[in-house]
Amino acid sequence: MTAALTLYTHPMSRGRIARWMLEETGKPYDTVVLDYGTTMKAPDYLALNPMGKVPTLRHGDHVVTECAAICTYLADALPEAGLMPADRAAFYRWMFFGAGPLEQAVVNQSLGVTVPPERKGMVGYGSLDQVVATLVHRLAEAPYFAGDAFSAVDVYLGSQIGWGLRFGTLPPDPALTEYWARIENRPAALRARAADDALVKP
Template sequence: MALTLYYHPYSRAAGTLWALEEAGVDCELRVTNIMKGEQKGAELIAKNPMGKLPTLVDGDVVVTEAAAIALYLADRYAPQLAPAVSDPARGTYLRWSFFAPSVIEPAVMAKMTDWPVKEVAAGWGTHAAMLAAAESAIAGRQYVLGDTFSMADVVFGGTLRFMLDFKQIEPAPVFTNYVDRLKQRPAYQRAEERNLAMRKQLGLQ
């Protein structure tokens, strides 16, 4: 049974296309007009009560949350992109994959909105600590796992790419050089071409 991705090119589902391209998985795109609130419609709410994109349907399995979808695709369809459960590198892979949505995103949002939080109360600590930790993940390395590209780079690197493109973090060389390497990947470029084509098709450019 074919996979279905509830998708819009101006949502996190745009990044899921990169994960799909890296995994080499065919997937039907179910365009969901977030401008009209279609993600809150009955069809999607029945699958994802949050009413958010991306939502992936794989047979009887529903996977939500962009990071979870990417890791699911690697484990199920592209094991070369994920360390085995028995491989100690799996710890590093999971660490930085979850760091992106759990620490980078809320730390950036808190800073952008001047949301006052106590460091000991917030799971993401301070903005400065987040940046230092993110730099440590890739300093002196090609990828999160050293010389080996993995799906963690789609999640972690994709988050940094978005933050840099929208000027939500400072363009430190360790970040920009890493993201530039990721943008050279054919799968990333194919995904970007598909997102661009969809934006044009929907009259969004």
């Protein structure tokens, strides 16, 4: 792969997930830091991402938005990084579980949205308790979400679990805390965290 990689991000955003993923690939990349309400809404950036949010990944002429898509794209585009597991079914299942049920359940709870019991069938996650139970069940089967080895899905889903445990939007279930302890100090995760922390304005 010779095309340049550029990450458009902000240190206090989901761009932290994309940076961790880029660090896991071991490939060089450029970083463009945008600010909320100004450069993130500027015409040149809106031409890349009309949502006016981050992260966005540019790879040559290709533009990818949404963290799950960025992680999946990089795992697929850079097979030598070993982040796309052989079990593609598990990979896609859990990547999109994170992008769908987990994120929806956590965001709704954080916003104080209560789904009436008789309406649970209308939301893709049912309840936060069901989502957590599903994660715990999977982690009883395997140490990582796609099986026995760390993969891109652990960057994405793992980041959400780590944030949820830190900010109290997920319960401190032993299965979740043990899983997060396995991945939070990976060298790529530490490099990504240091790079973003250095960008946070005092």
